[in-house]
Amino acid sequence: xxxxxxxxxxxxxxxxxxxxxxxxxxxxxxxxxxxxxxxxxxxxxxxxxxxxxxxxxxxxxxxxxxxxxxxxxxxxxxxxxxxxxxxxxxxxxxxxxxxxxxxxxxxxxxx
Amino acid sequence: xxxxxxxxxxxxxxxxxxxxxxxxxxxxxxxxxxxxxxxxxxxxxxxxxxxxxxxxxxxxxxxxxxxxxxxxxxxxxxxxxxxxxxxxxxxxxxxxxxxxxxxxxxxxxxxx
Numbered sequence: 001x002x003x004x005x006x007x008x009x010x011x012x013x014x015x016x017x018x019x020x021x022x023x024x025x026x027x028x029x030x031x032x033x034x035x036x037x038x039x040x041x042x043x044x045x046x047x048x049x050x051x052x053x054x055x056x057x058x059x060x061x062x063x064x065x066x067x068x069x070x071x072x073x074x075x076x077x078x079x080x081x082x083x084x085x086x087x088x089x090x091x092x093x094x095x096x097x098x099x100x101x102x103x104x105x106x107x108x109x110x111x
Numbered sequence: 112x113x114x115x116x117x118x119x120x121x122x123x124x125x126x127x128x129x130x131x132x133x134x135x136x137x138x139x140x141x142x143x144x145x146x147x148x149x150x151x152x153x154x155x156x157x158x159x160x161x162x163x164x165x166x167x168x169x170x171x172x173x174x175x176x177x178x179x180x181x182x183x184x185x186x187x188x189x190x191x192x193x194x195x196x197x198x199x200x201x202x203x204x205x206x207x208x209x210x211x212x213x214x215x216x217x218x219x220x221x222x223x
Contacts, residue, residue, distance in 0.1 A: 034211055043115075043201050043214030044154070087153065098144065098169065099212065101154040 001100050002027040002090035009106040012082075018075040020105050022088030025069040031092055033064060034099060035073045037084040044087065044101070047073065078109045113138050117202050117215035124192040124222045132187040132218050134202030142205040143185035144212065145169075145177060147198040154201060160185055192222045 005023040012018040024033065032051050036044040048055055048062045050071070055062045061074040075082055087104040091097055118133045136143065141162045146154040146169075156169030160179040174196060176188045185204075189196060199219050203212040 036211070041199065041217065041219075043203075043216050044212070046211035046213070049211055098156055098159050100156070100170075101146070103151075103153045 001092070001098075002031055004088045004090055004102060006086075006088050006102065006105045008103070009108065011108050011110060012075075012078045014079055014109050014111055015077055018073075018078040018082065018107055018109070020073040020075075020086050020088075020107065021070065022072070023070045024088070024090045027068055027090045031090045033062065033068075033071050034089045034091060035060070035062065036087045036089065036101075037082075038087070038104070039081075039084040047086075078107075080109050080111070083107060083109045115202055115204055115213050115215035117200075117218050119218060120216065121219050122221070124189075124220065126193060126222060128192050129188065129190050130192065131189075132200055132202075132220075133184070134186065134215060135184045136202075136204040136213070137183065138204060138206065138213065139182070140204035140206045140213070141182070143179065144203040144205070145175075145185070145187045146201045146203065147171065147196075148201060148217075149198050157187065157200075192220075194222045196220065197222045 034049040035047040038044045050062045064071045085104040089099045091099045115136045144159040145157040148154045158177040160166045163182045178186045199217045202215045205212045
């Protein structure tokens with residue numbers, strides 16, 4: 001699986017958009033980009049994933065560059081409850097595949 | 112509610128004791144995984160099972176054994192616990208295709 005690089009921490013004001021970047025310059029053509037978050041000590045929670053096209057769901061938007069070497073997770077209106085560690089992972093989709101979690105980005109949403 | 116259930120939630124062991132962490136999912140997922148998370152670190156894969164009847168080592172398998180009892184259940188066993196195994200253990204499952212993992216709420220294990 002391709003290695004990903006994320007900033008260690010970020011701050012965001014409540015109500016503003018949080019834009020979390022991720023570099024995955026060695027991603028292969030059939031690897032998806034997955035985003036998870038971990039709030040406090042809970043189990044990680046799936047947010048969104050994508051291959052080439054931008055994706056949006058009720059939680060977030062995922063913007064993947066055309067060369068697929070980087071992506072950005074966007075939380076459009078961050079709230080205090082979005083304070084968490086966000087993990088960007090590149091991985092395959094087969095049943096034998098496994099995801100490798102790095103240390104992620106710690107997002108602090110403030111008043 | 113559908114999801115991944117882990118038991119116990121908390122456990123304290125003495126060095127050398129053994130125990131089994133239980134994990135069950137009710138989503139008919141094929142793949143199941145065991146991760147550990149040490150303070151301030153990301154998750155590291157211990158073992159995984161791509162399908163019923165198969166298991167494979169992950170990044171940090173030493174000191175652990177697993178059993179995929181059936182499609183629903185995947186257990187993790189510590190035969191002789193060591194203080195270095197103090198950690199939070201997460202079980203996860205994954206359906207087929209490109210979908211993500213569903214994680215359990217974790218087991219917080221302390222070995223003294």
